[in-house]
Amino acid sequence: MQNPGATTPIKVLLVEDDEDDAIITQALLDQSSGQRFELEWARSFDAGLTRIKEHNHDIGLLDFNLGAKTGIDFLREAHLDQQQTPIIMLTGQGNESLVIQALESGAIDYIPKRNISAENLQRAIFQGMDKIRLQAELTAYQRQLENTNKVLKQRTDEIQRFYHLLAHELKTPLTAASEFVNILLEGIPGSLNSEQTDYLHLIQGCCGHLDRNINDLYEITRLETGKLSLTQQPADVGPLVTDVLNYLAPKAQAKNITLDTCLAPNLPYVMMDVQRIRQVLLNLVGNALKFTQKAGTIFVVVGEDPLCPGRVRVAIQDTGIGIPQDQLNGIFERLYQVEQDPSATSPGLGLGLFICRELIKLHEGTISLTSTEGQGSTFSFTLRCAG
Amino acid sequence: MPKHAVTPTVLVADDSPDDCLIAMRAWEESHLGFDVRFVHDGKELLDYLFRRRKYHGIANLPWPWLILLDLNMPRKDGRKVLVELRSHPDWRHIPTVVFSGSTNPQDIQISETLGAYDFITKPQTFKEYQSIIKELGQMVLTQRGAA
Numbered sequence: 351m352q353n354p355g356a357t358t359p360i361k362v363l364l365v366e367d368d369e370d371d372a373i374i375t376q377a378l379l380d381q382s383s384g385q386r387f388e389l390e391w392a393r394s395f396d397a398g399l400t401r402i403k404e405h406n407h408d409i410g411l412l413d414f415n416l417g418a419k420t421g422i423d424f425l426r427e428a429h430l431d432q433q434q435t436p437i438i439m440l441t442g443q444g445n446e447s448l449v450i451q452a453l454e455s456g457a458i459d460y461i462p463k464r465n466i467s468a469e470n471l472q473r474a475i476f477q478g479m480d481k482i483r484l485q486a487e488l489t490a491y492q493r494q495l496e497n498t499n500k501v502l503k504q505r506t507d508e509i510q511r512f513y514h515l516l517a518h519e520l521k522t523p524l525t526a527a528s529e530f531v532n533i534l535l536e537g538i539p540g541s542l543n544s545e546q547t548d549y550l551h552l553i554q555g556c557c558g559h560l561d562r563n564i565n566d567l568y569e570i571t572r573l574e575t576g577k578l579s580l581t582q583q584p585a586d587v588g589p590l591v592t593d594v595l596n597y598l599a600p601k602a603q604a605k606n607i608t609l610d611t612c613l614a615p616n617l618p619y620v621m622m623d624v625q626r627i628r629q630v631l632l633n634l635v636g637n638a639l640k641f642t643q644k645a646g647t648i649f650v651v652v653g654e655d656p657l658c659p660g661r662v663r664v665a666i667q668d669t670g671i672g673i674p675q676d677q678l679n680g681i682f683e684r685l686y687q688v689e690q691d692p693s694a695t696s697p698g699l700g701l702g703l704f705i706c707r708e709l710i711k712l713h714e715g716t717i718s719l720t721s722t723e724g725q726g727s728t729f730s731f732t733l734r735c736a737g
Numbered sequence: 738m739p740k741h742a743v744t745p746t747v748l749v750a751d752d753s754p755d756d757c758l759i760a761m762r763a764w765e766e767s768h769l770g771f772d773v774r775f776v777h778d779g780k781e782l783l784d785y786l787f788r789r790r791k792y793h794g795i796a797n798l799p800w801p802w803l804i805l806l807d808l809n810m811p812r813k814d815g816r817k818v819l820v821e822l823r824s825h826p827d828w829r830h831i832p833t834v835v836f837s838g839s840t841n842p843q844d845i846q847i848s849e850t851l852g853a854y855d856f857i858t859k860p861q862t863f864k865e866y867q868s869i870i871k872e873l874g875q876m877v878l879t880q881r882g883a884a
C-alpha cells in the first residue's frame with residue numbers, strides 16, 4: 351500500500367548472482383516505512399555492469415561474490431568516481447577485511463549480509479544517496495570557488511599592472527619635462543632673466559615633488575604585490591645613520607635645528623638591506639625635520655636594545671610639535687596626514703610612514719612611535735643582529 | 738673606563754624601550770663605569786629587589802646604588818613603588834630618583850613627599866641627558882666614597 355505522503359520510488363539496482371539472496375533483498379525493501387523501492391535485479395557481473403553504466407538508478411546494491419569476479423572488480427570496472435550512482439556493497443562471511451578496499455574502490459557504504467535488516471538496508475540507501483548529493487554539491491562549490499579565485503587574481507593582476515603602467519607613464523613625461531627645465535636653467539637655448547630663473551626653479555621644485563610621489567606609488571604597488579625584494583646582508587648601521595644625517599645636515603642648518611647623535615661603540619652588525627634602511631632613515635629623520643620648529647633638536651640614538659637581546663634599536667627623538675594621542679594609532683597607515691600649518695610645503699601622498707613600516711616588517715623588525723603634543727615625538731625601529 | 742673594586746650598579750625602571758635605549762647610551766657615554774640594569778615596570782623592579790620570580794636564584798645579582806624610576810608605568814604605578822621603596826628597611830638607603838616625562842608640579846610635589854632623592858624631568862636633548870646622568874653618577878659615587 352502506498353502511503354499518500356510517500357515520495358517518488360527509489361530505483362535500486364541489485365547485482366546479485368544468488369536467487370535466494372535476491373528474493374530476500376526484494377522482501378526487505380518491500381517492508382517499506384512509506385518509501386517505495388523499485389528493485390531491478392541484474393543476475394550476473396556483466397549484466398550488472400551494463401545496467402549500472404546506463405545511470406538509470408538512484409542506488410546500487412552489490413554482492414561481493416559474483417561468480418569468477420568480486421564486487422571490487424565490479425567497482426573498478428564501473429569507474430564509479432565518474433558516476434553518480436552510489437553503490438552499497440553487501441559483504442558475506444569473511445569479506446569484512448576487504449571493506450576498506452571496497453570503499454577505496456568507490457563503494458559508498460557496506461552492509462554485512464548476516465546483519466542485514468529492512469531498517470539498516472533502507473537507512474544505508476537513504477544515507478548513500480544523501481552522501482552522493484552532498485559530494486556533488488561540494489564539487490560544485492569547489493569549482494565555483496576556483497573560478498572566483500581565478501577571476502579575483504586576474505583582477506588584482508590587472509590593477510597592479512595598471513598602477514605600474516600608470517607610474518611609468520607618469521614618470522616618463524615628467525623626466526622629460528625636468529630635463530628641459532634643466533636645459534633652460536643652464537642657459538643653453540639662451541640666457542635668462544632673474545624672473546625666468548625663479549619661475550624655472552619653482553617648476554623644478556614641482557617636478558621633484560611629483561617625482562617623489564610617483565616613486566611612492568611605485569613602492570606601494572611593489573610592496574603590495576610582494577614584488578619588493580630585499581637583499582639583506584650583515585652590515586653596520588652606525589655609519590649609515592651618520593651618512594643620512596650628513597646628507598640632511600643642510601636642511602637642519604636652514605632651520606637652525608641641532609642634529610645630535612649617540613651611536614654605541616662596538617655595535618654588532620645587523621641584517622639589513624642597506625638601501626632600504628637608508629630610505630627608512632631618510633624618511634624618519636626627514637619627517638622629524640619637517641615637524642620640528644626652528645632651533646629645535648633632533649637626536650638619534652643607536653645601540654643594542656636594552657630590553658630585547660639580539661636586536662639593535664634606532665631611536666629618533668625630536669622636540670617638534672608632537673602628534674595628538676588620538677591620531678597615534680593611524681599614523682603608519684596609508685594616506686595618514688597630520689594637519690599642518692598652511693605655510694608648510696605640500697604634504698605629499700602620505701605614504702612614507704606606511705612604506706617605512708612595511709620595509710621594517712620585511713626585515714622582521716618592529717617600528718614604534720611615542721609622542722607628546724607640543725613636546726615632541728620619538729620614532730624608533732629595531733633590526734636583527736647578524737649571526 | 739674606571740675600574741672599581743665593586744661595580745656600581747644603577748637600576749632603571751622604565752616601560753619605554755626608547756627611553757631605556759637613551760638611558761643606556763647616556764650611562765655608557767658618562768664613562769663612570771656603572772653597570773646599568775633595566776626593568777620594565779614597577780612589579781619587575783620589586784621582583785628584582787625581592788629576588789623573586791625571574792630574579793630568583795640568580796647568583797651575584799648586584800644591589801643597585803641608584804634607582805631611576807619613571808612614574809607612569811603599567812602594572813604598578815611608580816608612585817606606589819616609591820612608597821614601598823622608601824618604607825622597606827633594606828632599600829630605603831638607596832637613592833631613588835624619579836626620572837619622568839612629566840612636568841606636572843603635583844607629580845614633583847608627591848615625589849618629594851614620598852621621599853624621592855630628586856625629581857628630574859626627562860630632558861629634550863641627548864646632551865642634556867648625558868650631563869644629568871653624569872652628575873647623578875658622580876653624586877652616587879661620592880656618597881659611597883668610591884669617587
